[in-house]
Amino acid sequence: MKIKQISVFIGNKKGRLALVTEVLSKANIDIRALSLADTADFGMLRMIVDDPDRCSAVLKKHDFVVQETDVIAVEVTDTPGGLHAILKIFDENNINIEYVYAMVEKRKNAAAVIFRVEDQQKAIDVLAKKDIALVDSDSLKR
Amino acid sequence: MIWNKQYESLASEDLRKLQTKRLQNIAHIVYTKVPFYKKKMDELRVKPDDIKDISDIVRLPFTSKDDMRNVYPYGMLAVDQKEIVEIHTSSGTTGKPVVAAYTRNDIELWSEVMARTLSMGGAASHDVIQNAYGYGLFTGGLGVHYGARKIGANIIPISGGNTKRQLLVMADFHTTILTCTPSYSLYLAEAAKEEGVDISKLTLKAGFFGAEPWSENMRKEIEEKLRLKAYDIFGLTEIIGPGVAAECENQDGLHLFEDHFYPEIIDPATGKQLPVGEKGELVITTITKEGTPVIRYRTRDITYLEPGVCSCGRTSRRMHRLLGRTDDMLIIRGVNVFPSQIEQVLFEIEGVEPHYQLVIERIDRLDDLEVQVEMNENLFSDKIKNLEKAEQNIAHKLYSALAIHAKVTLVEPKTISRSEGKAKRIIDNRQM
Numbered sequence: 001m002k003i004k005q006i007s008v009f010i011g012n013k014k015g016r017l018a019l020v021t022e023v024l025s026k027a028n029i030d031i032r033a034l035s036l037a038d039t040a041d042f043g044m045l046r047m048i049v050d051d052p053d054r055c056s057a058v059l060k061k062h063d064f065v066v067q068e069t070d071v072i073a074v075e076v077t078d079t080p081g082g083l084h085a086i087l088k089i090f091d092e093n094n095i096n097i098e099y100v101y102a103m104v105e106k107r108k109n110a111a112a113v114i115f116r117v118e119d120q121q122k123a124i125d126v127l128a129k130k131d132i133a134l135v136d137s138d139s140l141k142r
Numbered sequence: 143m144i145w146n147k148q149y150e151s152l153a154s155e156d157l158r159k160l161q162t163k164r165l166q167n168i169a170h171i172v173y174t175k176v177p178f179y180k181k182k183m184d185e186l187r188v189k190p191d192d193i194k195d196i197s198d199i200v201r202l203p204f205t206s207k208d209d210m211r212n213v214y215p216y217g218m219l220a221v222d223q224k225e226i227v228e229i230h231t232s233s234g235t236t237g238k239p240v241v242a243a244y245t246r247n248d249i250e251l252w253s254e255v256m257a258r259t260l261s262m263g264g265a266a267s268h269d270v271i272q273n274a275y276g277y278g279l280f281t282g283g284l285g286v287h288y289g290a291r292k293i294g295a296n297i298i299p300i301s302g303g304n305t306k307r308q309l310l311v312m313a314d315f316h317t318t319i320l321t322c323t324p325s326y327s328l329y330l331a332e333a334a335k336e337e338g339v340d341i342s343k344l345t346l347k348a349g350f351f352g353a354e355p356w357s358e359n360m361r362k363e364i365e366e367k368l369r370l371k372a373y374d375i376f377g378l379t380e381i382i383g384p385g386v387a388a389e390c391e392n393q394d395g396l397h398l399f400e401d402h403f404y405p406e407i408i409d410p411a412t413g414k415q416l417p418v419g420e421k422g423e424l425v426i427t428t429i430t431k432e433g434t435p436v437i438r439y440r441t442r443d444i445t446y447l448e449p450g451v452c453s454c455g456r457t458s459r460r461m462h463r464l465l466g467r468t469d470d471m472l473i474i475r476g477v478n479v480f481p482s483q484i485e486q487v488l489f490e491i492e493g494v495e496p497h498y499q500l501v502i503e504r505i506d507r508l509d510d511l512e513v514q515v516e517m518n519e520n521l522f523s524d525k526i527k528n529l530e531k532a533e534q535n536i537a538h539k540l541y542s543a544l545a546i547h548a549k550v551t552l553v554e555p556k557t558i559s560r561s562e563g564k565a566k567r568i569i570d571n572r573q574m
Contacts, residue, residue, distance in 0.1 A: 007524035009517045011554035037526055041533070041551045042517075044526055063556050065517045069524045098525055116524065 002070035002120060003137045004052040009065040010036075010043035020045060020059065027058045032140050033073075033114055035101035046101070048073065048114060050141050072123060073103065073135035075110040083113060086132065093126045095119060103135075145261035145293075146254065149401050150456045157457065161196040161404055164429035169193050169202065172435055175220040178213050179203070179437060199404065199427060200415055204438045207232075207240060210380060214238040218434040221245055226433055230281050232379040232478065242281070242379050243433040249288060251430060255385035255399045256289020262390045262397070263348035263373045265319055267294035270345075272312060274322035274330075275353070275476075276302040281383025282353055282476070286321045289385065295319070302326070305333045316345045320370065323476045324351035324360055329507040331367035346370040352377065352384055353476040355464050361393075374463050380439050381426050387461055395448040395460030402430045405461065406438070407447055410468045421446045423468050424461065442468045470568065474502065474509045477546050481567050484513060487543045491536060493520035499558045504572040511548045513540065516555045 010016045017036070024031065033048035049055045052068055059066045076082040090097060096118040103112035112135050117123045127134065144150050152160065170190040172179035182203035183189070192201060210218060218241065219226070227246050231239035244252065265271065271290045275282030283301055290297040300311060302322070308330060311317065320327060327349055334341055346368055352375035364372045376396050377384035386403050387396035398405045403426050407416045410423040424441045444467060448460040472479045481500060488494050497516040502509060513536070521532055533550040540548045558567075 005524065007522070009522055009529075009552070009554060011517070011557060012551075013554070013557065016554070039526060039530065042529070042553075044524070044529070046524060063554070065519055065522045065555055067519065067522050067524055 001072075001124070001134055001136050003048060003073050003135065003140065005069045005071040005114070005116070006047045006049060006052055006055050006059070007067045007069060008045040008047070008059060010045050012042050017043070017045065019062070020064065023058055023062050024049070024055065027054065029055045029058070033101065033103040033112070035099070035114075037099070046099075046114075048103070048140060069116070070120060071114050071116045072120060072127075073112050073114050074127060075133040075135060076113050078111045082111065086113070086115075086127075089126055089130055089132075090115075090117065090123065093122065095123050095126070143261045143264060143266070144455055145258040147455075150258060150397075150399075150458060152401065152457055154457060157401065158196055160401055161429060162193075164401075165196055165199060165404065165427065166190065166193045168427070168429050168431075168435050168437070171220050172437060176218065176435075178209070178217055196404065199406065199438065202427075202437050204413065204425065204440050205436050206440050207380070207442075210240045210436075211238045215241050216243070218436070219243060220435050221432055228284075230284075230379055230383065231279050240380055241434065242383070245432040248382075248431055248433050251402060252285060252382050252385055253288040253292040255382065255402060256285050257292040258289075258399060259350065259375055259385055259388040260286075260289050260293055260295070260319070262388050263319065263350060263371065264391075265290070265293055265295055265348070268296075269293075269318045270296045270298065270315055271319040271321065272298045272300055272308070272315070272317040274300055274302055274308060274320065274326065275384075280476075281377070281379050285377065285383040285385055286350070305330060306337065309334055309337055309339045312344060312346070313339055318345050318347050320346055320349040320368070322349075322351065323353050324356040324364060324372070325354060325475070325504065325507055325509060327351055327364050327368060327372070328360070331364070332507055341367070341369055344369070348373060350375050350388070354473040355466075376461070376464070378441060380436055380441075381428055382431065386426065390452060390454040390456060392452055392454050394452065395462055397452065397456050397458045397460050400458050402428065404429050405447065405459065407445070408440075410440075410442075410444075416446075418447045418459075419449050421465065442471065444468060472500070472502065472568065472570070474511050474546055477544070479511075479544055479546060483544055484540065484548075487540050488513075488515065488536070491539055493518070493532075494536065497555075497558050499553075499567055499569065501569045502572055509572065511546060512551055513537075513548045514551050514553045514558065516558055517552045518555060521552070 030050040035046045037044045056066045098116040100115050173190045188201045225245045226243045228244045230242045273286045277283030349370045349372045361372045373389045375388040377386040387398040389396050406425040407422040416422045424443045425438050428435050444465045445461045499514040501512040536550040
């Protein structure tokens with residue numbers, strides 16, 4: 001199943017990222033996974049949070065441009081080759097990855113990795129066939 | 143050297159008589175041949191016969207850039223189209239540009255005033271003139287070309303750009319005169335250093351620089367770096383192209399070729415003519431041009447007429463180098479750009495809100511335009527490549543509409559200030 005990711009546009013200006021974390025902190029929103037990509041002109045913050053709808057609302061209130069996107073979070077065994085096993089499946093099934101980043105926390109004996117792929121439903125199906133577990137949104141709530 | 147001693151050194155009474163006769167003639171022509179002017183003159187209840195003296199010019203209507211656009215493409219024509227031999231348009235406009243159409247006599251006139259211009263810097267038949275103004279619809283390239291040809295100089299029609307080749311030609315062909323925008327001349331000087339071209343071995347003696355504003359400081363720098371004498375030249379497509387006014391060896395104001403282009407300085411707010419020495423908007427009437435004559439064209443350029451007569455032997459009045467604009471027109475690498483044109487391009491791109499800011503810098507001697515566009519939800523995507531594509535798309539559209547290379551940067555919403563409802567759209571950091 002898919003989970004919701006929050007993407008935030010971060011302009012190339014001092015203190016913008018800190019403002020995002022301040023807003024989330026005041027709204028008592030927990031960041032579970034995060035990636036910050038940057039170009040010469042701007043940054044892109046992608047997050048998995050415990051309450052995406054509220055997160056999106058509070059950021060918009062502070063004039064941030066925010067988008068909610070579906071991504072999949074895959075449980076990966078926390079051993080050498082764990083991530084590779086997943087990527088191999090995607091490769092064999094011609095699933096192109098747009099970007100990938102890891103969850104902040106370690107879950108049980110497994111790590112969780114966030115994937116944004118071109119064909120999300122196909123990715124979910126092939127992973128299901130291989131009995132690979134996906135993280136659901138309920139487990140992200142506190 | 144004075145190219146046309148007879149006309150450039152007329153006694154003031156003779157000049158006045160000549161201007162009066164020519165103005166009467168052109169008023170008659172536009173009234174009978176150009177419906178646009180007949181209408182304007184009828185509205186002001188002025189007839190060609192009301193012009194008894196050149197000072198009666200104040201009775202004639204003004205012409206604005208918009209007026210000229212409104213009758214695009216051929217509404218300004220005062221002759222049969224078969225008399226036209228060449229057509230140019232103004233640079234950097236979206237939609238409808240201003241059209242200048244030249245008869246054979248107009249090309250001769252243009253050659254004459256440009257020969258006068260180049261002669262002011264000592265150009266003669268033995269000179270090698272490297273013409274790095276752009277050839278094409280832009281009037282810079284061909285204007286210089288015709289003048290140089292009239293003089294019989296060696297013209298190298300190299301056009302703009304390709305800096306390495308410019309330097310190679312400059313050294314190998316023993317260029318003596320360089321014509322280009324002032325900022326490009328400095329760019330060439332820096333590039334020469336990088337390319338290991340020894341400027342002290344070059345044979346440059348004069349440069350004619352125009353199409354963008356510059357300053358005395360820039361002149362000093364250009365003269366030191368390129369070891370030539372730098373002359374300021376002025377012109378505009380609506381009037382003829384380059385060749386409206388130019389500096390003589392005294393470099394003390396630009397001599398107006400007023401036997402062809404009659405200058406006035408007006409108060410831009412009231413339209414009233416101002417006396418010599420007072421700063422205001424430059425207004426020019428073409429009193430001899432046949433193809434697209436223009437009556438009292440409001441240039442939007444701010445300057446004043448220099449009092450006194452120049453010691454060079456020319457009697458023509460001189461204008462001070464340009465002091466600014468009455469509108470928000472920007473000149474970026476010689477291309478005229480209005481913020482409203484950029485706004486229009488942005489407005490036509492789906493998903494882009496016309497909240498923008500222009501930041502202009504001079505980097506490595508060349509103007510650099512950054513267009514900052516506010517991000518919004520329609521434009522946003524979680525994929526970086528989509529955002530970069532959006533930036534490129536906007537830059538591409540600006541280039542196809544305005545012929546300017548702009549760097550487009552997406553910025554956060556509401557970060558472009560909207561003070562008193564009017565956004566501060568232009569940050570010009572160029573040090574002239």
